Structure formats: C-alpha cells, structure tokens
Amino acid sequence: MPLRLEIKRKLAQRSERVKSVDLHPTEPWILASLYSGSVCIWNYQSQTMAKSFEVTELPVRSAKFIARKQWVVAGADDLLIRVYNYNTMDKVKVFEAHTDYIRCVAVHPTLPYVLSSSDDMLIKLWDWEKGWMCTQIFEGHSHYVMQVTFNPKDTNTFASASLDRTLKIWNLGSPDPNFTLDAHLKGVNCVDYFTGGDRPFLITGSDDHTAKVWDYQTKSCVQTLEGHTHNVSAVCFHPELPIIITGSEDGTVRIWHATTYRLENTLNYGLERVWAVGCMKGSRRVVIGYDEGTIMIKIGREEPVASMDSTGKIIWAKHNEIQTVNIRTVGAEFEVTDGERLPLAVKELGSCDLYPQSLRHNPNGRFVVVCGDGEYIIYTALAWRNRSFGSALEFAWSADGEYAVRESTSRIKIFSKNFQEKKSIRPTFSTERIFGGTVLAMCSNDFICFYDWTECRLIRRIDVNVKNLYWADSGDLVSIASDTSFYILKYNRDMVSSYLESGKPVDEEGVTDAFELLHETNERVRTGLWVGDCFIYNNSSWRLNYCVGGEVTTMFHLDRPMYLLGYLASQSRVFLIDKEFNVVGYTLLLSLIEYKTLVMRGDLDRANEVLPSIPKEHHNSVARFLESRGMLEDALEVATDPNYRFELALQLKKLEVAKEIAVEVQSESKWKQLGELAMSNGKLEMAEECLVHAKDLSGLLLIYSALGDEEGVARLASLAKEQGKNNVAYLCLLMLGEMEGCLQLLVESNRIPEAAFMARSYLPGKVPEIVGMWRNDLNKVNQKAAESLADPEEYPNLFEDWQLALAIDASLSQKRGSYPFSEEYLSYADKPSINLVEEFKSMRFDEEDETALENGDLGHEVIEENGEEEGQDETIELDDSTNGAVLVNGNEADEEWVIAPRQ
Secondary structure (H helix, E strand, C coil), X not given: CCCCCCEEEEEEEECCCEEEEEECCCCCEEEEEECCCEEEEEECCCCEEEEEEECCCCCEEEEEEEHHHCEEEEEECCCEEEEEECCCCCEEEEEECCCCCEEEEEECCCCCEEEEEECCCEEEEEEHHHXXXXXXXXXXXXXXXXXXXXXXXXXXXXXXXXXXXXXXXEEXXXXXXXXXXXXXXXXXXXXXXXXXXCCCEEEEEECCXXXXXXXXXXXXXXXXXXXXXXXXXXXXXXXXXXEEEEEECCCCEEEEECCCCCEEEEECCCCCXXXXXXXXXXXXXXXXXXXXXXXXXXXXXXXXXXXXXCCCEEEEEECCEEEEEEHHHCCCCCCCCCCCECXXXXXXXXXXXXXXXXXXXXCCCCXXXXXXXXXXXXXXXXXXXXXXXXXXXXXXXXXXCCEEEEEECCEEEEECCCCCEEEEECCCCCCCEEECECCEEEECCCCEEEECCCCCCEEEEECCCCCEEEEXXXXXXXXXXXXXXXXXXXXXXXHHHHHHHCCCCCCCCECCCCEEEEEEECCCEXXXXXXXXXXXXXXXXXXXXXXXXXXXXXXXXXXXXXXXXXXXXXXXXXXXXXCCCCEEEEECCHHHHHHHHHHHHCCHHHXXXXXXXXXXXXXXXXXXXXXXXXXXXXXXXXXXXXXXXXXXXXXXXXXXXXXXXXXXXXXXXXXXXXXXXXXXXXXHHHHHHHHXXXXXXXXXHHHHHXXXXXXXXXXXXXXXXXXXXXXXXXXXXXXXXXXXXXXXXXXXXXXXXXXXXXXXXXXXXXXHHHHXXXXXXXXXXXXXXXXXXXXXXXXXXXXXXXXXXXXHHHHHCXXXXXXXXXXXXXXXXXXXXXXXXXXXXXXXXXHHHHHHHHXXXXXXXXXXXXXXXXXXXXXXXXXXXXXXXXXXXXXXXXXXXXXXXXX
C-alpha cells in the first residue's frame, strides 16, 4: 500500500539554469548556483531573492553553505573556488583549484574541510584553517568526477561518482580508494548516502536512465530503480522520510519507497530538465533545480507521530524507532512554568516494522496502534509486543476498545476487543476517512455518516466536509472540524437506542433527532481534545483556546506550531508537543471549567459553591466569562484587577465604586473617564473633584462656566497659568472681564501682535505701551517693519474715533470685571448686542458734554431736562458690551443721550 504522503509546493522561482541547490540549516534560505555565472539565495518564507553574488561569466556548477562560518563556497568553470561571507557580502577567498571545470564542492560536517571534484579527474581536499591549503589529492578516476559526498555515519570517508561508470569510496588520509564499484553501464552522475537507520546503503544515478541502491559493506547492488526515460542527474535519500528522490533530464522527479522501492509518486512541474535535488536533516522540505528555475516542495505532515494516555505516558515514533516518556516523572523540585519545555527522560521502547504515520492509544491505554505503509500493528503499550496486525489505510478505536480499519474506499472491517473480525462492511459511497469514538463515523468528501458499532446501522448522515472528529469522554458531545469552522453537537444516545431497538425503518438520512447542533464557531481546528464539557483546541493562528458552551476563551498564544497531546487532571495541565518532540504544558483548572459549565447551564448556586476553589489569579478570567454572558454585576464582584473592575463599574454606572478604584490607582485617565461619566449623570460635585485630579482644565472650564462659578473660574485661571495652559487661562480671564490680565498673558506668551489688537479693541489706553513692545520685538527681525508701526498717540489721525475710544475706556475701567454670571442670563438674553462707539456716534451732545467727553470727564450723570419734569427722565441699561454703563435720556422728543456709569 502507498505511503500517501501529502506533497505541497511551497516555492516556485524562475531563473537561469540551476546547477546545484542547498538548504540553510537555520535560515529560510535556498542556495542556487546558476549556469549563467551567479549564485542566488532565495527566501522561501517571503518568496523573494534575499541575496545574489555575481561570481563569474561562466557556469557555477556547485555551491554550498558553510553555516558555521556564515560562508558560501562556490566552484565554477573558470577553475576557481570562491568563498563569500553571506552576511557582509564580502569575498573571503578566491583561489585556483583545478585545471578543468569544477563539478562539485562538498563541506565536511564538522572539520574545516571542503572537497572539490573536477573534469581534470581529480578530487582535492582544502583546509580553510590552513589558509585554504590543498592538504590532499585523490587520483584514480579516468573521466570527469561529477560528484563527491561525505558519509554522514563515518565522516572520515566519502564517495565519488564519475563518468568512467564507477563509484569509488575513499578515506581521508589515504591516497587510494577503499574500493571501486562498476556501478552502471554508462557514466555515473550523482551519489548520496542513506542517513536513517543502520543500513549501510548509498544510491547512484546514471546516464543509463537508472538509479541503483548499493550496500557498501557487501559491495552489492540492492535494487535498481527503473522508470526514468533520460539521464538520472540527481539522487537523494531523504533524511526524515522513508523515501528516495531521483531527478532526471526527462523533466520528472520520482519518489520511491526506501524500503519496498516501489514508486510512490512522479512530479513534473514543466521546468524542463532536472539538475539538482536538495534536502536537509530535520526538515521535510525538498528543493529541486531545473533548467528554468527552482521549486521547493514539502512532503508529508510535520505533526509528530505521538500519543498520550490518561496517566501521562507518551509514546512517539521517530522514523521507525519508538520512544516513550512519562510526564509524571518530572520531580516536584522542578518548577513547571507554562510554555516551558519539560525535562523528560526518553526511553527506547523498540522499533516498528513499518513506517509510522499515525500512532494512538486505545481508550484504557493498554494497547497502541501504529498505522502506515497501508498496514496496522497493535502493540502492548508497556512491553511493545505485537498483538495483532493487518491491512489498513486508516484505523479507529471505539470508546469500548473495539476497533475498525479502512482497507480501501469500499471496505471497512470491525474487530472485537479480542482482535477478532466481527463484521465486514461495504459502504454505498466512497469512504475517504473513518473516525472512532462513541459511534463509528465514515466520511466521504461531502458528508459524514454515523453507525452503531454493534450492527453497523445508520444513525445519522450530516452534510459537512469533515477534517477531524473529537468525542468527549462522556459520549454525549462531539466536535466536528471542517476546513473553516467547527461544530459542537449533542448526541442523544438514549433516543437513538430506543429508536433502533423499536425496529422502525431508518431512511438514508438516519434518525432525525440523533444529534442536536449546540454551537458553531468559525475557526479552523488544528488539533483538539475534550476535558469534561470543555473543548480545547489550537487554531490556524496557533492560539490555544478552549470552548465552553459556545464561548471561546484564549488560554495562550503559542510561539510555534504545537499539537495537543492530552490533559492530566492531577496536574490541571494540558500538554502539547512540537515537531521537534519537545513537550510543554499549560495550566487549565478543572474547577474553572466546572464553574463555567455550571454558569452556562444556569446553575448559579452550584457555580457559586465552586467559585472559592478557583485560585484568585484566575478570577479575572472568570469575570470576563461572566461579562461575556451579560452578568456584569457578578463580574464586578469576582474581578480582582483594578483596571478591569474600573471598566465594569463604569459600565454599571457605579460611580462610587469607580471612585474608590480611582483613588487607589491614581490614574489621570481614570479620573477623566469618571469625571466625564459623573458630568453626564449630573453628579457635578464628583465631576469637579475627578477633573481636578485628572488635571482636565477644559472639563473644569465647562463645569465652572455652566455653573457661573466666578471663584472656580478664577482658581482655574491661576491653575492654567501655572501649568502653561494659556488658552484655558485666557478664556477664564476673558470671562472674568479681566482685560488687563488677558493682555498681560498675551505679552508673557510673546503674542505681542495679538496683544496690540486686543488692546485696540478693549483697552485703548494700553495701545501705546503695547505698540512700543511690538516695535522693540519686531526691530530684532526687521527694523523697517518696526518703524512702520503707528502709535495712536503720535498719529491719532490714523485711528478713527480714537479720543472717543479712550473716553469710553476711562469711563468703564472702574466697573470692568463685574460681569453678571449665568444665573442672570435670562435678564440679558433679550438685549441686543450694542456697539458703544456706534451708539455714541449716533447721539447728539451739547458743547459742554462734547468738551467733557473729549476730556474724558464722564464720571457723572448728564441729564438734559429741557423744561420737562424729572419724572420723565429715562434710563436704559445696555447689554454686556457696555461694561455696566447706562444711557440716560432727558427727553424723548429731543432724543439727546449721554452715557453714565450704572449706579
């Protein structure tokens, strides 16, 4: 049966002909040497070119990373080897290495050595710690040496492939080859060592269109891989997967099973001939170099093959090797921190006869099933003894320990706990997946059908594309995960049992009320598990969440892809594993889950009984859950974080509670929030206190002006000046009628032009003084402009009604600053705005009054009687623009008026 490895294309970059490829061990980089003479570094995460080296105008046939030195070493047809620092882009070394084209360079895994092979039929060893001295030359081939590669299991030896049709194995320090294999009928282009397991194998590719697997201990050919229709130009044993990769000038890449040697897949990306294949230990990425560019693919899932039982024992598979660890062996002296890697002691459990693609404990943890290569094997969990085996594309345990296997898309078999076959089923549809649990689930690409384990009777069909299925231990809840969302359903087992036992016919849709949809959440589930009524999962953004009653809570943001293993109630922790088999744990309290479950069910009395058992540090999580349920009062009682409690108090408009928190925290932003809320609720005294603490001068100005609080405005003016809030200070002084103060503030703020215009409008007597200041200030910048400023004392003819303005200013100066405040607003609301100067100009005065006006002598009332009785005299008060002055009329008919201060 096939390996069924998933293959995804991760990068495709067009370029000149690619002659070699290499993967960086830590950076997301692909190194490609080009026939055009350059070397490129592609970033496969950003899908962009990270760096480029213009090496020569001739082909660069081989380039490799030397990551421990941050170097790239490249060999080209100009006979030179070049070394570059890929961080600084500097050229580290250039030297002539051979007398003909350089075909390959190979870097020693640990020592400062580089091997090079050439069309001059020589192999040379270079030591960079000795200034790139050639420390050894290996002679023996009679044609071009196409490739050399070190043996990863014995780095003192290496293999070479040549067009003289031979493969040679060499030892460092020895000039002669250990042995020579007449490998192919035509030239040998490529060679690679087997890295996994104990098999002493290597593989060669040839112009005879074949690849051959060799045992270099017995010097015999193990297998010939036939199928390519042109020269085999690249071969590779994958270091992580049980596969062999071959590339050919026929444009295809073929993937072969490394044990059975059957052809698993053929890839053709339409980029003409294949010249190079690269892969790396610890990665499932494979890079392919073509005539027309570079392709990177990812083979198989990176999810580790691992399973954890209810006691904390974990079994995982690394290749064919099976290992076990026990979480409960972590001593109490080790303080476990959420997200920290656990120091687990790994024990070898045994090996597996097939390549594991899935591994899973049965419900009671006594047995473990391994599935892969189209087969399954059931082992005992403790001794790792084989108890049963058979053909299976997929395997599924029932909740009671029975199991089902999917042998093909059209045959499912069910076995008892004693490993005896009970039933063979042929579904009426193509079965792509099966899932175990309380009932047996079979899936097509469009729907899922549930069957009872006993008689395989249809329970329910649901139209949904299922990616995974998770049953709660109770058997009453199930989560169905699709590509974009997951659904939580309730299984009505009693109703289903009674329906099936009644003998009523079941149609193609099954029992209508077998499942009840409780919740739907639009998130993609990577891995999941149930703890009681709580569904824990990590999503496509690698956040660890849990869902209770449809409410999703994020527990942690994971910093890398991780996969759920299980939950240990004794430690109140959920455990995850990454692709490097590191195990970490995160705290999730059972009491917290129980409390939320009871709240969701409406059992608040029992929930309150559970609440004291939840540690205080988790109470904020409880409060946020209550808030999401609209239970703000309860959330405020439970919450411990002052900031959160303040937010809740504001939402509930509990101003006194919010004030207590604000006094405790002493945050200006909180005082301001509370002040605004108090103001909107008419609590003006509290609002004033809060805004004072918040130093919110604008808010205070609004309150004081609305209340007509003259003392408050005066205090605010002083406070604003102290804090440099000149705009607020100016408004306060203007409201108080303190024109001199406004003028002084403008001068102190170096706003002298504005001060001059204000004096002209409100304080004419101050104009000469301010103009003098303005001239002095402007003189520093532009003397001519300063001289152009006119002083009304020097040029009264330029200032219309200047004497009249001075007279009004002198008359009103005594009463300035006595503006009525808001409580008298209604008395003035219907008064028109009166311009004093315009009113004065419209009056008729006798000569005496004109003289008095010119002299500024308007400190007394002037009443024109004109022979009428005094009782006919009329006094009319003007609006605020008169600064408290009145107009007095002696006779209506004469219409003669004069201004006098208001008594």
